[in-house]
């Protein structure tokens with residue numbers, strides 16, 4: 001009986017305290033600026049140096065590129081396997097052009113493992129959604145927005 005009252009007392013004492021839980025998914029968490037969610041990618045900034053793939057501790061980045069008529073290397077494919085990505089941030093730290101950056105995207109549940117293999121188009125789209133959440137581009141323009149260096153840079157500051 002004493003144990004029951006003691007437990008009830010603990011419950012009652014929590015009622016006036018500030019709530020720390022959210023009604024997720026109706027209410028989204030407000031992540032800190034340095035939150036490390038899944039990546040966004042800007043093909044216009046990538047110089048195909050391969051440093052991100054080389055430093056990745058789980059080897060989950062694969063990319064390919066080719067040399068254009070301007071003699072510069074241009075990215076053709078860029079894939080991240082989020083089944084084994086540990087969101088360590090090393091790839092974004094080493095990238096000399098900030099072509100690859102982390103976002104606040106964290107909802108990545110899928111019904112099969114293959115769906116966790118995200119390609120360049122998905123990463124670019126994730127960057128647009130991230131910019132929209134941060135108020136850098138409007139909802140109407142989110143699908144039309146060319147993922148410019150300016151947008152990518154501003155989003156990276158967030």
Ligand code: SF4
Pocket residue numbers: 052055056057058059060061080084085086087088089090091092
């Ligand atoms: S965050 Fe870490 S594990 Fe994930 S792709 Fe980048 S380097 Fe690899």
Ligand code: SF4
Pocket residue numbers: 045046047048049050051052053063094095096097098099100
């Ligand atoms: S994303 Fe950055 S580090 Fe990776 S290949 Fe492109 S420029 Fe190099």
